[in-house]
Amino acid sequence: MGSMASHQRIAQDVTAVVTACGQGTGLVESVESVLGQSVRPVRIIVVDDGSADRADVDAALHAPKTPESHAGDDADCVTIVRLDHVRLDHNSGVSAARNAGIALANTPYICVLDGGDRLLPHFVERTLPVLHDDTNVVAASGLLKCFGVLNGVVRPVGGTLADFLPRDCCPSACLLRRGLWERRGGYDESMREGFEDWEFHIGLLEAGGPDARIEVVDELLVNLRTLPGQSGTTYMERRSRALGRIISRHRESYAAHVESTALALDALAGDRLRMWEDAVQVHPELLQHSMHTRSFMGHPTFGDGGVEAAVRINRARCSAPFYPAE
Structure with missing residues (x-):
């Protein structure tokens, strides 16, 4: 990723939670992208969600923490959590992984990142002031630059609860308020087919009150890894099942809108x-x-x-x- 700037500042009120399960070297790149922030989280928690091969997790934990790799406060910057294997496939799911990591954090703001995706250098610097300046903003993110099988820019729009009911309008990589994560009960660990971010964002907006909104900064702030996926038909079937679950859990909000x-x-x-x-x-x-x-x-x-x-x-x-x- 290159050397980190020597003038790097530390955000004492931000913890990054990076989930890991089979991303290979992409996990190392994800952690390095957090360490390379112009305003860096005070702590990084890597949650190993039952990875079969620990080599890349271990490599991520030894990523250089400062330009000169000083000891001291930075020595404990990266923390690992290994989840119990509660399923036969030795995987508890991304929701459980995120919840386990966020539960260990003691800062008011949490930066969530999936292993394999990368934050661009000014992610925290651009999103943190948005939450500082407006208590109605429950989470913040930015535009996405795709890499992998797709080369393009994705422009989520953010918005209010009504905007999020028909579709998700915020990337999974976001900066959120830990207190609201706790109030709404965390990510839904029963959603194992995807779309857990969508359900969580709706719950976050509900917990934030009638004026709550999620802000998307109009700037490229996340590199999104794209991989060959399932067919469009399979994806839409999964989305329909997920929407049914989301409506069931948030029936009052859907009835109101x-x-x-x-x-x-x-x-x-x-x-x-x-x-x-x-x-x-x-x-x-x-x-x-x-x-x-x-x-x-x-x-x-x-x-x-x-x-x-x-x-x-x-x-x-x-x-x-x-x-x-x-």
Whole structure:
């Protein structure tokens, strides 16, 4: 990562919690990104969530703590916690890992980071004043620069409780208030299929009161590692199951914002349909090679814009298509 600046300041009110489970050398890079902050957390807690290979965890714990590796206060800067193996796969889940790390912290602000992701050098410097200056801000983060299989910039928008009910609007890497983490009962450890950040952010906003919001600084502050994942169909099935669990746990909030949530979800679905429609028009070979696309064009869905999308796609493929009625 390079040498750390000698003028580095310490944030005495911030602890970083980095979760680790099979990220390989990415964990070392994550810890180094915290140590390389222009305003560095006073303590880093690395939570080893049942890693099969401890080598990279041990390497992360020996990352240089200052430009000259002084002893003294920095000698205990990095702390490791190893979770008990409560499941057959020797893994307790990221929610349990985060909760275990945050429980050990004694600072009012917690910087949460997944092993493999990296903070850009000014993350703490840019987000900490946001929480200092406005008690209604329950958490803060920044824009994401993707690396790995995707090269792009992701722009979460943050917002109020109503903004978070249809979708998550804050990265998992964020700076949050420890007191509100405790008030809302931590991360939901039963959510093992993902989307635990979404549920947690909703709970954090509920705990923060009617004026609570999550702020996303309009600046690149996080490097997000992207990996080959599951198919889009599998992802959406998992998201639907997660949304059901989230609604069940936060039923009062969804009931209070049912109209805005339904409209926002419908708008998101419409956006995805238009993007898919554009892709098929630009790449007509999808009609031959995509089973789902062929099925859709042969049997368009009704009542959700599906028929209209199929008409536009077919019109783009043919100069003046017309099929007689049977």
